[in-house]
Amino acid sequence: MSTPLPYDPLLLKHCAGNIIVNVRELSHRGWTPATSSNFSERIDERHVAITVSGRDKGKLTEDDIMVVDVDGQPVATTLKSSAETLLHTQLYKRFPEVGCVLHTHSMVQTVASRLYAGAGHVHLEGYELLKAFVGNTTHETELDVPVFPNTQDMHTLAAQVDALLDRQPMWGYLIDGHGLYAWGRDMAEARRHLEAFEFLLACELELRKLQR
Numbered sequence: 001m002s003t004p005l006p007y008d009p010l011l012l013k014h015c016a017g018n019i020i021v022n023v024r025e026l027s028h029r030g031w032t033p034a035t036s037s038n039f040s041e042r043i044d045e046r047h048v049a050i051t052v053s054g055r056d057k058g059k060l061t062e063d064d065i066m067v068v069d070v071d072g073q074p075v076a077t078t079l080k081s082s083a084e085t086l087l088h089t090q091l092y093k094r095f096p097e098v099g100c101v102l103h104t105h106s107m108v109q110t111v112a113s114r115l116y117a118g119a120g121h122v123h124l125e126g127y128e129l130l131k132a133f134v135g136n137t138t139h140e141t142e143l144d145v146p147v148f149p150n151t152q153d154m155h156t157l158a159a160q161v162d163a164l165l166d167r168q169p170m171w172g173y174l175i176d177g178h179g180l181y182a183w184g185r186d187m188a189e190a191r192r193h194l195e196a197f198e199f200l201l202a203c204e205l206e207l208r209k210l211q212r
């Protein structure tokens with residue numbers, strides 16, 4: 001008799017379907033070039049469905065989604081999860097309400113991360129679309145999107161993210177020369193946050209060009 005799985009396979013199937021459909025759309029916008037980006041959705045308290053490392057994110061199938069626990073360890077599989085798994089699982093572990101984490105590499109995100117790395121954040125103020133972020137009810141608000149230095153050492157990056165989360169609430173951050181992480185309580189909310197970041201960063205880049 002085989003050992004029962006520690007998670008519900010039907011819930012995994014549901015998460016995988018959700019990831020596949022949503023990521024295909026993000027990929028068609030050019031936000032996941034050259035196999036970049038990674039995506040996950042919470043299955044239950046301890047388990048997360050996440051993309052397998054190195055797969056073409058525009059052509060995901062169920063075989064490209066695997067399970068890790070909230071410590072980032074693979075569960076019932078020999079597949080290798082995303083190289084950036086820790087940046088996902090740190091959020092699931094810390095915030096029981098987080099249900100979905102999305103990471104993309106759009107041109108806008110990457111260029112903005114380069115331009116604002118020196119300042120350490122992108123300052124957003126006065127935009128109606130700031131209301132897309134949970135907790136905001138008016139455009140008369142400000143948001144500093146953090147920009148972290150890039151590194152291949154996920155423990156270092158995760159520690160920096162954790163330290164900032166101790167000081168302020170946030171729904172996403174940039175990594176210099178790399179891309180954007182955004183999250184939410186479910187896929188719809190995480191996508192709304194991701195799309196709002198993308199749009200607002202594009203506005204800032206456009207304003208910079210026009211003001212030159």
Ligand SMILES: CSC[C@@H](O)[C@@H](O)C(=O)COP(=O)(O)O
Nearest residue numbers: 034035036037038053054082083
């Ligand atoms: C193809 S380069 C991009 C990767 O180094 C990484 O940043 C990324 O987003 C995808 O890594 P992955 O291991 O497939 O989840």
Ligand SMILES: [Zn+2]
Nearest residue numbers: 036037178179
């Ligand atoms: Zn990446």
